[in-house]
Amino acid sequence: MATKARRSFSQQNLEFRHSGELGEQLAEALRVPAHGGYVLTHRFHPYPGRFHPHLPRRLLKDHEGTDIRVFDPFMGGGTALVEAMLLGLPTEGNDLNPVASLVARERTQPRSSEQAERIKGEAGRIAAQVEALRREKNPPRVRQRNLERLAPHYQQHLLAELLQWLRLVNALPQIPARETLRAVFSSGVVKYSNRLSDSVGERDPPRYPKGAVTRFFVAKCDELLEAQVTLGRRLIAPAQVRLHQEDSLLLPSLGWGLFDIIITSPPYPGTYDYYEQHRLRMDWLELESESFQSGELGARRETRQRRWSHGMKDVMTSLYRVLRPGGSLFLVLGDWVEGDHGVDAATALRRIAKAVGWREGASASARRGTHSRKEQKAFSKKGKWEHLIEFRRP
Numbered sequence: 001m002a003t004k005a006r007r008s009f010s011q012q013n014l015e016f017r018h019s020g021e022l023g024e025q026l027a028e029a030l031r032v033p034a035h036g037g038y039v040l041t042h043r044f045h046p047y048p049g050r051f052h053p054h055l056p057r058r059l060l061k062d063h064e065g066t067d068i069r070v071f072d073p074f075m076g077g078g079t080a081l082v083e084a085m086l087l088g089l090p091t092e093g094n095d096l097n098p099v100a101s102l103v104a105r106e107r108t109q110p111r112s113s114e115q116a117e118r119i120k121g122e123a124g125r126i127a128a129q130v131e132a133l134r135r136e137k138n139p140p141r142v143r144q145r146n147l148e149r150l151a152p153h154y155q156q157h158l159l160a161e162l163l164q165w166l167r168l169v170n171a172l173p174q175i176p177a178r179e180t181l182r183a184v185f186s187s188g189v190v191k192y193s194n195r196l197s198d199s200v201g202e203r204d205p206p207r208y209p210k211g212a213v214t215r216f217f218v219a220k221c222d223e224l225l226e227a228q229v230t231l232g233r234r235l236i237a238p239a240q241v242r243l244h245q246e247d248s249l250l251l252p253s254l255g256w257g258l259f260d261i262i263i264t265s266p267p268y269p270g271t272y273d274y275y276e277q278h279r280l281r282m283d284w285l286e287l288e289s290e291s292f293q294s295g296e297l298g299a300r301r302e303t304r305q306r307r308w309s310h311g312m313k314d315v316m317t318s319l320y321r322v323l324r325p326g327g328s329l330f331l332v333l334g335d336w337v338e339g340d341h342g343v344d345a346a347t348a349l350r351r352i353a354k355a356v357g358w359r360e361g362a363s364a365s366a367r368r369g370t371h372s373r374k375e376q377k378a379f380s381k382k383g384k385w386e387h388l389i390e391f392r393r394p
């Protein structure tokens with residue numbers, strides 16, 4: 001029996017418009033396919049607001065096998081980077097969120113079978129140790145700096161298992177295995193908490209039996225490593241990937257004209273709050289999060305659009321610097337709600353781009369579904385659109 005693809009409101013293809021030389025191609029890039037796409041390492045770890053892999057692939061596929069340098073300054077989990085790698089293109093990504101660095105590093109990491117087997121072996125050893133500790137009356141105490149903040153979000157038996165896992169992972173002497181298993185740990189932190197998902201708040205405590213955490217981590221680790229081995233086999237050229245963790249309003253370590261193409265989706269004002277969504281992960285992994293807390297662009301906890309516009313102007317100025325003259329910047333942005341009215345993201349973006357000196361090449365927009373009463377009301381006349389605009393660096 002054929003199964004119906006589950007499509008979120010933000011992925012519905014209700015209507016399209018386009019203009020400019022590349023407009024039709026941009027509209028195709030915005031058309032979310034009904035099935036598949038999240039293959040290889042794209043499947044690893046949840047990441048809210050990510051691209052469908054089809055979008056960067058469509059924008060880049062004519063450059064396959066060239067030495068066009070691709071950059072995503074808001075890489076999130078690194079979707080654009082993985083697609084650039086698969087087309088044999090050198091690529092760099094940046095995100096101020098330390099969890100994005102963790103996820104993107106694993107998603108862009110091709111591995112040999114030998115490396116994968118070594119890391120699987122470490123995961124197996126840790127699983128056996130955690131299982132044995134679970135049966136002990138007095139397991140070793142675990143020092144966790146943020147325990148007070150973490151404990152209220154977990155049931156006791158799940159918390160104990162998570163603490164032991166992370167203690168053993170952190171004690172691994174080899175950096176690649178340790179970092180990969182820390183990323184795998186991050187992928188389960190919300191699942192076993194009282195939170196419903198990354199972007200939705202608290203729920204009734206979930207019912208997981210003892211040992212569930214261990215089984216999950218072993219399975220996730222196998223899945224990731226197999227995807228990384230397959231990624232390695234699919235590459236048509238040796239991977240050239242660099243990741244940065246900077247504020248995209250400044251990009252202090254990146255100089256002039258480094259890239260030929262930028263593909264990115266900056267945060268929309270007041271739509272997500274990546275710091276809040278990833279806080280459990282940052283607390284567990286004791287990641288430095290202050291720069292992200294204060295520097296996050298457009299966070300929901302900061303609802304004023306003016307601040308977003310100022311920040312976005314700085315972003316457009318930095319991107320102007322790092323793109324070579326004649327290069328293309330592809331920006332994806334969706335309409336958002338301010339107060340009780342809908343804001344046309346394309347108009348807001350064009351105003352900022354023009355002030356910085358960008359020229360518009362082409363654009364396409366897709367009408368998407370609305371998912372709340374508030375959105376239905378705000379977009380009742382014009383509809384809610386997602387835009388993909390190509391700006392050129394003169």
Ligand SMILES: C[S@@+](CC[C@H](N)C(=O)[O-])C[C@H]1O[C@@H](n2cnc3c(N)ncnc32)[C@H](O)[C@@H]1O
Pocket residue numbers: 047048049050051073074075076077078079080094095096097100246247248249264265266267274295296297298
């Ligand atoms: C819409 S998401 C990008 C998702 C990405 N396209 C993907 O496929 O996973 C926007 C990203 O911007 C990052 N971000 C927010 N403020 C930032 C800043 N000032 N500098 C750099 N990154 C920032 C967030 O952490 C988030 O990962």
